[in-house]
Amino acid sequence: PAEEEGPCGDWTYHEWAEAFSTNDLARTLPPRHIAVCRVQTGGRGRFNRQWIGEKGGLWASFTVPLDTPHEASSEICWGHLPLVAGVALLDMLRDMGIRNTRLRWPNDLLVGRSKLAGILVERPSDHMAVIGIGVNVFNDVAGIAGMVQDPPARLSDLLPDCPSVHGVMAALASHLDRVFTAFSRGGISALRDSLALAWAEPRPVTVFTDDETVQGIFTGIDDQGNPVLSLPAGRARTIPAHLVNRLKE
Numbered sequence: 001p002a003e004e005e006g007p008c009g010d011w012t013y014h015e016w017a018e019a020f021s022t023n024d025l026a027r028t029l030p031p032r033h034i035a036v037c038r039v040q041t042g043g044r045g046r047f048n049r050q051w052i053g054e055k056g057g058l059w060a061s062f063t064v065p066l067d068t069p070h071e072a073s074s075e076i077c078w079g080h081l082p083l084v085a086g087v088a089l090l091d092m093l094r095d096m097g098i099r100n101t102r103l104r105w106p107n108d109l110l111v112g113r114s115k116l117a118g119i120l121v122e123r124p125s126d127h128m129a130v131i132g133i134g135v136n137v138f139n140d141v142a143g144i145a146g147m148v149q150d151p152p153a154r155l156s157d158l159l160p161d162c163p164s165v166h167g168v169m170a171a172l173a174s175h176l177d178r179v180f181t182a183f184s185r186g187g188i189s190a191l192r193d194s195l196a197l198a199w200a201e202p203r204p205v206t207v208f209t210d211d212e213t214v215q216g217i218f219t220g221i222d223d224q225g226n227p228v229l230s231l232p233a234g235r236a237r238t239i240p241a242h243l244v245n246r247l248k249e
């Protein structure tokens with residue numbers, strides 16, 4: 001059982017001192033609950049990469065209801081949930097006064113070139129998704145720098161008055177609630193304005209699919225959430241999101 005439980009805005013949170021992965025714990029909860037832990041020993045990222053979850057960071061998984069019939073339309077599709085979480089994180093950080101933040105498609109939150117937060121969405125059932133979010137807050141990031149792909153950033157280095165980990169969870173929960181509600185009603189187009197700013201300036205990337213490697217300038221996403229690259233000679237190329245194995249800057 002969780003050590004501590006209670007309301008967190010319109011969510012209910014369950015906090016464990018230690019967990020293997022909050023995404024696993026969240027699977028057992030109903031929608032609109034949060035599984036959070038102080039130390040996460042088996043945290044995972046996309047492609048089964050390890051996510052190091054030492055004390056002082058926010059390691060939390062939010063459960064959201066999915067309305068299966070809606071998903072026949074491409075507008076509201078669970079594959080867009082990483083973008084929903086990304087927009088919630090960006091809005092939260094902007095509220096805290098942090099500039100220079102951006103998303104790296106589809107689900108990394110960077111400050112400059114450093115990674116502040118990661119998102120891992122999983123779907124345990126037809127009717128629920130788990131949005132796992134890791135945010136470096138006070139945790140020791142210097143110690144993990146050599147073990148992770150991107151140089152890590154943490155909130156307490158960016159904010160003189162950094163909120164507590166609980167404070168960050170509450171702020172994120174409220175933004176996620178708002179962004180998810182807008183998305184459930186209007187699909188990804190409801191996030192169009194926020195997403196237009198989310199990528200910051202266009203930058204060169206390499207996209208890997210099973211069949212090819214495409215180099216170009218990432219300019220944003222189309223209405224379905226697929227990455228759009230500008231290629232030499234002014235051509236644009238949209239790569240179906242489900243074919244992308246990796247996008248490297």
Ligand code: BTN
Pocket residue numbers: 020021022023042043044045046049051053058059060061108117118119120132133134135
């Ligand atoms: C990534 O960068 O690839 C995503 C990292 C996601 C990490 C969070 S921490 C809370 C939740 N539990 C997990 O096991 N992973 C996510």
